[in-house]
Amino acid sequence: MRELIKMFLAFARIGAFTFGGGYAMLPMLQREVVERYGWTTESELMDYFAVGQCTPGVIAVNVATFIGYKRRGIPGAIFATLGVITPSIIIITVIAALISGFIGNEYVAHALAGIRAVVCALILNAVIKFWKSGVKDWIGILIFAAALALSVLTPVSPIIIVVGAALIGAALTLARGRGNGGAENG
Amino acid sequence: MVEYLLTLLMLMWEFFKAGLFAIGGGLATIPFIYDIAARYSWLDAAIVPDMIAIGESTPGPIGVNIATYAGYNAAGVPGAVLATLALVFPSMVVIILVSKVLKKFAENRFVDGVFYTIRPAVTAMIAAAGWTVLSTSVIDLSAVSAGWSFENLLAMFHPVALVLFAAAFAASKIWKKLHPIALIAAGAAVGIIFKM
Structure with a gap:
């Protein structure tokens, strides 16, 4: 039970300080669930983002469910997911109920402009960490470059990119298996 | 009811x-x-x-x-x-x-191989998401769309945002223990003080 509560609170912190959707959540996730609690690894986090992108629902919630389930089964999944959505429910309800001028408020706009610049730096940091544990060889570099070009220059859906990369991985595994069939046994 | x-x-x-x-x-x-x-x-x-x-x-x-x-x-x-x-x-x-x-399928060679190539793609997609935020908040690409002049190149950068971006990145590299929340709060404060 203690770890479930810890999990709820960790994900509530992540939910309360993520500005700008799922990807912006990555620096907070790395800090809380990888570095601080060791509930998952950098590589697994990447896999969760990839699968979370292709399954229905909000990516941040999907990643929370993944980590919670991995750690503590279904109760873990529930506590992590409730943790990540609770701050939103409270903050949005308060804003919707009480603060009618939130959107036009100049202080909110200034604060958000500052937060966005910081979020860019945090994402850059997160990308460097992912690069270190996820891009291992020239195939990885090529896939990174192609995926980056596709996401920045074309409106291709992220799902297509993930599925495309998966197919390349499957083809390479098959090719390798055929090339040195006996190698894996030894 | x-x-x-x-x-x-x-x-x-x-x-x-x-x-x-x-x-x-x-x-x-x-x-x-x-x-x-x-x-x-x-x-x-x-x-x-x-x-x-x-x-x-x-x-x-x-x-x-x-x-x-x-x-x-x-x-x-x-x-x-x-x-x-x-x-x-x-x-x-x-x-x-x-x-x-x-x-x-945790130990499956095939699943391993698939995630091996998915990881660089996910890294790239997150880099692209970062670029999207960067290209609207720290630099403004529309400034050079009018033409590649010195003034336009200069107008492309939001000076306060650029300094804040660089400072936040440096801070997170120098003080590894610094929590992202601290940086986000500092960013909000700088944004309000400098009317970004």
């Missing part, structure tokens, strides 16, 4: 469907919201732009924020809570099922 309970039930059903079929992150929820607003009187399509603005400018996953806002507008606090829970329920079930399958 009966009408209110029916609204809550409808709300849950509609957001359950949105959670089940909106693939690709929070903003994929928007078309579902328009669809709901078109079919029911308890949700007004006119609030959708505000909903997106609030969803993006408050902490938390955007899709969750949107569901909470829509639920609150349709049926108050119970609506906010139920719409959000209904939205995340299907994806929770799907992820638990996917986890079970992945666990089964």
